Amino acid sequence: MLTPVLTDNWDQDRSWTLAAYEDRGGYSAARNALTMAPDDIISAVKDSGLRGRGGAGFPTGMKWGFIPQDNPKPKYLVVNADESEPGTCKDIPLMMASPHTLVEGVIISSYAIRANHAFIYIRGEVLHVIRRVQRAVQEAYLAGHLGKNIHGSGYDLDIVVHAGAGAYICGEETALLEGLEGRRGQPRLRPPFPAVAGLYASPTVINNVESIASVPSIIGNGADWFASMGTEKSKGFGIFSLSGHVTRPGQYEAPLGITLRQLIELAGGMREGHELKFWTPGGSSTPLLTPEHLDVPLDFEGVGAAGSMLGTRALQLFDETTCVVRAVLRWTEFYKHESCGKCTPCREGTWWLVQTLARLEDGEGSEADLDMLLDQCDNILGRSFCALGDGATSPISSSIKYFRDEYLAHLEHGGCPFDPAASTVFATTGATA
Numbered sequence: 001m002l003t004p005v006l007t008d009n010w011d012q013d014r015s016w017t018l019a020a021y022e023d024r025g026g027y028s029a030a031r032n033a034l035t036m037a038p039d040d041i042i043s044a045v046k047d048s049g050l051r052g053r054g055g056a057g058f059p060t061g062m063k064w065g066f067i068p069q070d071n072p073k074p075k076y077l078v079v080n081a082d083e084s085e086p087g088t089c090k091d092i093p094l095m096m097a098s099p100h101t102l103v104e105g106v107i108i109s110s111y112a113i114r115a116n117h118a119f120i121y122i123r124g125e126v127l128h129v130i131r132r133v134q135r136a137v138q139e140a141y142l143a144g145h146l147g148k149n150i151h152g153s154g155y156d157l158d159i160v161v162h163a164g165a166g167a168y169i170c171g172e173e174t175a176l177l178e179g180l181e182g183r184r185g186q187p188r189l190r191p192p193f194p195a196v197a198g199l200y201a202s203p204t205v206i207n208n209v210e211s212i213a214s215v216p217s218i219i220g221n222g223a224d225w226f227a228s229m230g231t232e233k234s235k236g237f238g239i240f241s242l243s244g245h246v247t248r249p250g251q252y253e254a255p256l257g258i259t260l261r262q263l264i265e266l267a268g269g270m271r272e273g274h275e276l277k278f279w280t281p282g283g284s285s286t287p288l289l290t291p292e293h294l295d296v297p298l299d300f301e302g303v304g305a306a307g308s309m310l311g312t313r314a315l316q317l318f319d320e321t322t323c324v325v326r327a328v329l330r331w332t333e334f335y336k337h338e339s340c341g342k343c344t345p346c347r348e349g350t351w352w353l354v355q356t357l358a359r360l361e362d363g364e365g366s367e368a369d370l371d372m373l374l375d376q377c378d379n380i381l382g383r384s385f386c387a388l389g390d391g392a393t394s395p396i397s398s399s400i401k402y403f404r405d406e407y408l409a410h411l412e413h414g415g416c417p418f419d420p421a422a423s424t425v426f427a428t429t430g431a432t433a
Contacts, residue, residue, distance in 0.1 A: 001262060003229060003237040005217050006210065007253045010097040016132055018139040021100040027145055029220035033108040034153040036219075041112035045215065047223035049235030054080055054171075054208030055282060055311045057234075057300045064205055066195035067113050073202040075115040079106060080176055081122040081133075081209045084168040085283035086334060087314035090239040091209035093251055095122070095129050099136035103159070105212035107145060108219055110157050113205050118159045121176050124166040134161045168338035172386045173206040175340065186342045187386040210239060230256040234299030234310075244279075244317040245271045245425065257302065260315065261294040271425070274319035278402065282311015284331040285391025287398035288324075308398070323418035324403045325410055328395045329357040335392035346389035349380040353396065360407055363415040370400055370407055 009015045009024050021027070033041055046061030067075055079102065083091040095102060102120070110118045120137075122130050137159050140146045148156050167185045169175045174188035177199050198204025214236065218226045227235045234256040240263055243249045247268030254263070260279065270276055278288045281298065287308040289296070296306045303310040318327065336350040356373050359365045377393035384390060400407065409417050 001258065001266065002252060002254050004253050005237055006094060006098070006101060006213055006239060007251060009101075010093075015097050016099055016136065018100060018136070018143060021098065025220070026100055027104055027143075029216040030104045030107045030145060031151060033111060033219050034151060034155055038112045038114055041108060041219065044223045045112070045218060048218045048226040049223075049230070049233075050211065050214055050218065050226065051234065051236075051300065052208055053210035053214065053238060053312075055085070055309075057310065060207060060211050063195065063207070064109070064113050066193075067203045067205060068196060069114060071196075071203050074117065074200075075113050076199045076202055076204045077106060077110045077113060077115045077118040077212075078173075078176065078180065078199060078204055078206045079118070079120040079209055079212050080171065080173060080206055081120055081129075082164050082167075082171045082176060083209070083312075084123060084171050084338075085285060085312050085314055086331060087241065087243055087280060087283045087316040088312040089241045089243070089314070090251060090312065092123075092126055092129055094209060094213060094239070095133050099133045100140070101213045101216065102133070102209055103136050103140050103145070105215040106159060107140075107150070107157060108215050109205070109207070109212050111155055115205070116156050116158065118157065119162050119180060119199070120159065121162045121164055121170070121180060123170075124164045127163075130161060130163050137161055167340070168334075169340040169386070169388060172388065175386070176206065177204070184340075186340045189385075231297060231299045231301070233301050238313055240298065240313045240315055242267050242315045242317065245274060245276075245319040245322075245423075246317050247271055256299040256310075257297040259295050259297060263298075263315065264294075264317070270317065270319055274321065277318050277320045277322060278324060278399075279318065280314060280316045280395075281308050283314035284316070284334070285387070285394055286311045287394045288402060289398075290402050308394075318423070321418070321422040323361075323416055323420070323423070324399050324406050325357070325361050326416060326418070326420070328399045329354070329361050331395050332357055332392060335388060339388060339392075343385035343389070345380045346384040346386075346392070349376060349384075349389060350392050352376055353380075353392065357396070360410055361416055363410045363413055366411065367408060370404065374400060 042064045050060045051057045106118045170179045170185040175185040179185040194204045230236045240252045281303045336354045339346045341347040380389045
């Protein structure tokens, strides 16, 4: 049921070093790729069915194919390692445990799009990750995997590891480019799209860490091998991050299309004496789902048909001790804080969402406030400059859909009817709400 590929070497002694990586065949795919025509690599990634692992799910090979090769400007590859979505914890452990998997992916991907400069943009707070990736890049240079005339191929590549300033908005690709260029992280108006005018107004491919890290296995094992896993339209494998009220939280690498029920079984079930109440399939910016969705295939189409999004596969699991209003309020406070303020619907809307939710959690207001909340969400959804505003509305509208009675219970109770200590992961089994 599990398919350890990206995570296969995580238990190896000093897995983050070049020696350990090469002991397991590391960089053989890059050597092979440098003997291929760049267009053949793009075709292989297209044939594999690899879709973006950062949340949007756009076909990776198709994105690479958008780069206009007749453009005389330099081509750039930018790796989005600004992992910030609440609940998402796959790219950071990947870079910590096996940074050379990412570096090798960068080499192959850059060669495919004819880029001689690549950037890895890492969230500034994770200094330990930045240092580990910097060391991996240094090791790759010393071994001849980077620099001038790599392994006699005639191909040159330089990688820059860039530390961001710590902004959730920089996970949005054009805001990331603004940050790379030294400006405040705010999304750009599109068109032009990054493939035509991205970093330094030049053709640019921006991909998530996991997307790029998956490329060496595709080149090493073949597109058919990758496409044999997953579902018809969601090919391959992915890292599913389980957190919350589950016995063994962590990273579970499995084919797309696995169900939450299967993942919970692999993780030892929910914490003893408790049952699943609600969960997020792709982080806090995706609509909530409930136990009735336990058997929904965790692929882009299956989760979409259930009314949510696969997103970053950040599976946050909450049991019956959790107040859904409190959880949604905490997420909304995060989005209010992280809004870049560029557009009015998100800047003003997230502030008002917090005010309304806080009143409801305190048991103030009336049932009409629920309709007002939905109206606020409707005025933000689809009207903000980027997807941050849209994501902020997802947990609110979905929680009202599934747990309207719980919101009303706050009004009847004159406050939150839940014991906040009971939902903590260190609470004893006997704790009740």
